[in-house]
Amino acid sequence: MAAVFLPLLLSLxxxxxxxxxxxxxxxxxxxxxxxxxxxxxxxxxxxxxxxxFAEWAQTYGPIISVWFGSTLNVIVxxxxxxxxxxxxxxxxxxxxxxxxxxxxxSRDGKDLIWADYGPHYVKVxxxxxxxxFSPKRLELLRPIREDEITTMVESxxxxxxxxxxxxxxxxxxxxxxxxxxxxxxxxxFGKRFVNSEGEVDKQGQEFKAIAINGLKLGAxxxxxxxxxxxxWAFPLDEDAFTQHGAxxxxxxxxxxxxxxxxxxxxxxxKEHFFDALLTLKDEYNLSEDTIIALLWDxxxxxxxxxxxSVEWAMAELVRNPRVQQKVQEELDxxxxxxxxxxxVDIPNLPYLQCVVKEALRLHPPTPLxxxxxxxxxxxxxxxxxxxxxxxxxxVWAIARDPAVWKNPLEFRPERFLEEDIDIKGHDFRVxxxxxxRRVCPGAQLGIDLTTSMIGHLLxxxxxxxxxxxxxxxxxxxxxxxxxxxxxxxxxxxxxPRLAPHLYKRIAVDI
Numbered sequence: 001m002a003a004v005f006l007p008l009l010l011s012l013x014x015x016x017x018x019x020x021x022x023x024x025x026x027x028x029x030x031x032x033x034x035x036x037x038x039x040x041x042x043x044x045x046x047x048x049x050x051x052x053f054a055e056w057a058q059t060y061g062p063i064i065s066v067w068f069g070s071t072l073n074v075i076v077x078x079x080x081x082x083x084x085x086x087x088x089x090x091x092x093x094x095x096x097x098x099x100x101x102x103x104x105x106s107r108d109g110k111d112l113i114w115a116d117y118g119p120h121y122v123k124v125x126x127x128x129x130x131x132x133f134s135p136k137r138l139e140l141l142r143p144i145r146e147d148e149i150t151t152m153v154e155s156x157x158x159x160x161x162x163x164x165x166x167x168x169x170x171x172x173x174x175x176x177x178x179x180x181x182x183x184x185x186x187x188x189f190g191k192r193f194v195n196s197e198g199e200v201d202k203q204g205q206e207f208k209a210i211a212i213n214g215l216k217l218g219a220x221x222x223x224x225x226x227x228x229x230x231x232w233a234f235p236l237d238e239d240a241f242t243q244h245g246a247x248x249x250x251x252x253x254x255x256x257x258x259x260x261x262x263x264x265x266x267x268x269x270k271e272h273f274f275d276a277l278l279t280l281k282d283e284y285n286l287s288e289d290t291i292i293a294l295l296w297d298x299x300x301x302x303x304x305x306x307x308x309s310v311e312w313a314m315a316e317l318v319r320n321p322r323v324q325q326k327v328q329e330e331l332d333x334x335x336x337x338x339x340x341x342x343x344v345d346i347p348n349l350p351y352l353q354c355v356v357k358e359a360l361r362l363h364p365p366t367p368l369x370x371x372x373x374x375x376x377x378x379x380x381x382x383x384x385x386x387x388x389x390x391x392x393x394x395v396w397a398i399a400r401d402p403a404v405w406k407n408p409l410e411f412r413p414e415r416f417l418e419e420d421i422d423i424k425g426h427d428f429r430v431x432x433x434x435x436x437r438r439v440c441p442g443a444q445l446g447i448d449l450t451t452s453m454i455g456h457l458l459x460x461x462x463x464x465x466x467x468x469x470x471x472x473x474x475x476x477x478x479x480x481x482x483x484x485x486x487x488x489x490x491x492x493x494x495x496p497r498l499a500p501h502l503y504k505r506i507a508v509d510i
Contacts, residue, residue, distance in 0.1 A: 027384040027386050053368070093372040117438075137271055141510075146343065168493065170492065173311050181204075185204070217240060277295070304485075305483065316411045319471045319476075320411050354415075361423075363484060366432075366484075373391075
């Protein structure tokens with residue numbers, strides 16, 4: 001047996017070299033670092049991938065080839081090429097590459113995020129844009145968002161004024177994460193997973209455990225996914241995925257049953273996403289697999305990104321007291337000191353809106369868009385992109401391109417006052433929510449929530465570095481990963497600015 005297996009193993013590198021040579025002769029693919037046999041460029045890629053790819057773009061140009069094992073990944077790093085990918089060639093580049101874990105977690109693309117572009121995707125996206133994220137529904141759900149934001153403010157105030165302190169250093173991420181968790185569970189499921197002691201209840205703990213386990217499973221096969229010849233050595237743990245799916249279904253159906261009984265009892269439905277999907281099930285022919293997958297898509301997208309975006313913004317505001325003061329002057333002028341801010345105030349707070357745009361420009365929560373897969377051979381620039389290749393847009397690099405941004409590394413919100421720049425997919429210089437057929441359907445919700453959170457934090461508190469630390473010493477390093485968590489969570493001194501009675505939670509039950 002070994003005598004047969006050894007020659008096959010030794011011939012594998014030669015086969016891979018011939019495969020790459022075939023690609024080079026048949027296609028004019030973009031330049032990039034020289035791939036190694038079998039592993040491609042996997043050994044060259046630094047942990048923070050979007051920075052690594054931006055560095056390579058300085059050497060090879062704004063469109064590069066990076067081989068993940070035997071899979072060609074094309075990375076584009078300027079706005080012209082991004083427009084070509086996301087608008088002009090969108091029809092050929094709107095599919096998704098699904099790893100074995102993504103197949104399992106998305107129920108084989110029955111969700112929105114991992115679905116290929118086609119009738120199912122168009123249907124589910126219509127449900128999202130026309131119904132779930134419609135302006136009317138977002139307005140009806142606004143009290144939930146403001147309830148959770150005022151809860152966050154009250155928690156910070158209680159902690160930073162404990163024992164008579166007028167101000168205390170706090171780790172902002174702790175409060176942002178709690179707010180985002182309760183906000184998304186209420187928007188999606190219509191319930192706050194809190195017991196009588198104010199702690200996360202049993203359902204909420206199970207919810208968090210499922211979300212964390214999903215992330216672990218999604219990352220568990222990363223290396224083997226890129227090297228098909230090694231998959232035999234890294235078999236899919238069918239039991240783990242089956243158990244995970246069963247937990248998701250059990251919790252979702254448990255909540256579904258609660259909603260069904262409540263509707264039967266009251267004869268009415270709520271405005272949150274779960275009830276909306278249940279009432280639309282027959283009209284849009286939505287399977288239960290699709291409903292469950294779509295709900296968990298929203299949870300995945302909505303539980304982390306608002307907290308990440310606001311933490312980066314707050315880090316920049318602590319580093320830039322001039323900007324913080326300018327926002328607070330605007331808030332004091334528009335909102336005053338006798339009430340708290342609401343989302344209704346946002347249109348009258350242009351500088352605050354610019355701060356949000358500038359934070360999302362410098363620190364997009366998803367710096368590399370999820371890969372678009374070519375469904376046919378296509379040209380980008382002057383290069384050939386073979387069918388089946390993945391195309392990534394380096395949003396982070398584009399938003400820092402000195403060819404289109406003046407002093408791109410400077411946190412200067414005024415640039416968005418000097419020029420009206422859309423951040424929802426129409427201007428390809430800044431793309432925190434993507435663009436084209438796969439643009440994020442919840443972009444407006446994300447913008448409103450982020451703006452309101454930052455506005456409340458700055459209206460209620462002044463923020464400064466902890467004792468002994470200068471503003472410029474706030475660390476802006478990123479953790480590796482699909483989304484950009486701060487490597488070191490920002491800690492800052494929170495000093496209340498308003499009367500004590502304005503720090504109380506404004507509770508609602510809808």
